[in-house]
Amino acid sequence: MRGDPNENGAVVVAGTEVLAVGDFKKIKRDFSINNFDVVDLGDGLIVPGWVNAHTHLEFSDIQEPLGFPGIKFTDWIRKIVEQRFQSNSSEPDTDSASKKSLAIKRGLVESRQAGTQAIGEIATSPLDINDYTGADSRIVTRCFFEQLGRDPLNYPNQASELTSFLSQNHRMFYPGASPHAPYSVSAPLFQQIQTISQSAATPVAMHIAETLEERELLEKASGDFVDLLTEFGIWNPHDFTGQLNILGILHELSKAEHALIVHGNYLNEMELDFIASHPKSMSIAFCPRTHRYFKHAHYPLQKMLDRKINICLGTDSRASNPDLDIFKEAQEVASSFPNLPPVEILKMATVNGRQALGLPSSIGTISANQSASLNFITPSESLQPNHPTDWMFAQTSQCTPIL
Ligand SMILES: [Zn+2]
Structure with a gap:
């Protein structure tokens, strides 16, 4: 949310906190990656948790x-x-x-x-x-x-x-x-x-x-x-x-x-x-x-x-x-x-x-040293993930909360 998407990106998470976000190779260099479980989510987009600006939960x-x-x-x-x-x-x-x-x-x-x-x-x-x-x-x-x-x-x-x-x-x-x-x-x-x-x-x-x-x-x-x-x-x-x-x-x-x-x-x-x-x-x-x-x-x-x-x-x-x-x-x-x-x-x-x-600025972003809330959006098989943001909200795309 603070710049262009990271292709081959990675998010380092400990518990429910984000430690780092960025390019996977760079993260691999910066962190002793062997201490982490690496989960390859495949083709898709990791995006921040949603902000639902208008609800009436009593209904x-x-x-x-x-x-x-x-x-x-x-x-x-x-x-x-x-x-x-x-x-x-x-x-x-x-x-x-x-x-x-x-x-x-x-x-x-x-x-x-x-x-x-x-x-x-x-x-x-x-x-x-x-x-x-x-x-x-x-x-x-x-x-x-x-x-x-x-x-x-x-x-x-x-x-x-x-x-x-x-x-x-x-x-x-x-x-x-x-x-x-x-x-x-x-x-x-x-x-x-x-x-x-x-x-x-x-x-x-x-x-x-x-x-x-x-x-x-x-x-x-x-x-x-x-x-x-x-x-x-x-x-x-x-x-x-x-x-x-x-x-x-x-x-x-x-x-x-x-x-x-x-x-x-x-x-x-x-x-x-x-x-x-x-x-x-x-x-x-x-x-x-x-x-x-x-x-x-x-x-x-x-x-x-x-x-x-x-x-x-x-x-x-x-x-x-x-x-x-x-x-x-x-x-x-x-x-x-x-x-x-x-x-x-x-x-x-x-x-x-x-x-x-008027909520804290970390909300709606994936930021280091902040509590993590992540969703993963995947394209349908017929859509090629070459231009990731184009298919993001296509009717056939799927969103799965991962954290
Ligand atoms: Zn209303």
């Missing part, structure tokens, strides 16, 4: 995406709410918190098996950091504590809960805050979250411009979301009379050291320009297969890349995606954007995610 026990491809987004939200209600009531001997813990642990195991080394997780209250930091967990988590609600005055504990969450510190667990989305967070609550997360200097993530209906709500106070919010008993037309608009929200988020815009499917030119004018702090998480599931308009990836916006990849949850496999997201990008150099996609799946989440 990892869902067997298949809710609804059907092309489902209306507001109908899908109704299904999510239904699902939560069912999972809270179906097994009376298991309380909802422990069901959630199990789903999160299952999601971590699945992520690890898919070669992921770090995640950008959105988590809801009640939130137990032990779910993420168990002794066997090798996944680094940036955990954005999700906040939603219309009037913060009705939830006096929300602010103190967020403040104490953001003060936590752990080697594998980094806190952050997430105002959920413009349709689910009131202007006063959004301000409250901003104030708290800015004073704690933590990253923020927010679902923004995910649907056209969201834009309609914010711009005209009409559309599908009005029905949904009315059903939930929280519709108030005064909430959407220009208090929150996407550019204003982006403006506020840009004050954070790291602000992750999740989806951004329908950002307009002016909003993209604004994000591009904050290259160090603002990033966008693209969730390619979730995007396809909802049959959104073609993703404005090229417009984002033309503006040099930092783009990373996420799976989103199993409520809109069949699994938590970032390699498959990268393959989806490669097939939807065939002109995009695979190396760019590799960055989106690794270092760009690390930057977006």
Whole structure:
């Protein structure tokens, strides 16, 4: 990730730590190689573990995406709410918190098996950091504590809960805050979250411009979301009379050291320009297969890349995606954007995610004296490995986590 690929490369690993990376012959000279077991992996690419920049692991026990491809987004939200209600009531001997813990642990195991080394997780209250930091967990988590609600005055504990969450510190667990989305967070609550997360200097993530209906709500106070919010008993037309608009929200988020815009499917030119004018702090998480599931308009990836916006990849949850496999997201990008150099996609799946989440710089790279997370990508037999990066995310390529 820090230069050209090493042909006939080697990685020296002791336990779970990388000691050296580079050309095999040079490494053979520099190290007394006889003290090491040498494993020849054959033709393929050794790449860093993936960074999955957008997950909701509490839905990892869902067997298949809710609804059907092309489902209306507001109908899908109704299904999510239904699902939560069912999972809270179906097994009376298991309380909802422990069901959630199990789903999160299952999601971590699945992520690890898919070669992921770090995640950008959105988590809801009640939130137990032990779910993420168990002794066997090798996944680094940036955990954005999700906040939603219309009037913060009705939830006096929300602010103190967020403040104490953001003060936590752990080697594998980094806190952050997430105002959920413009349709689910009131202007006063959004301000409250901003104030708290800015004073704690933590990253923020927010679902923004995910649907056209969201834009309609914010711009005209009409559309599908009005029905949904009315059903939930929280519709108030005064909430959407220009208090929150996407550019204003982006403006506020840009004050954070790291602000992750999740989806951004329908950002307009002016909003993209604004994000591009904050290259160090603002990033966008693209969730390619979730995007396809909802049959959104073609993703404005090229417009984002033309503006040099930092783009990373996420799976989103199993409520809109069949699994938590970032390699498959990268393959989806490669097939939807065939002109995009695979190396760019590799960055989106690794270092760009690390930057977006504000995680240590060794993540998403293979670096000496750092903890190792390695994947091995092999071509199908019909593809010649002469130009390694060309076939990296071909539909027939395979990815196997090796460490
Ligand atoms: Zn999401």
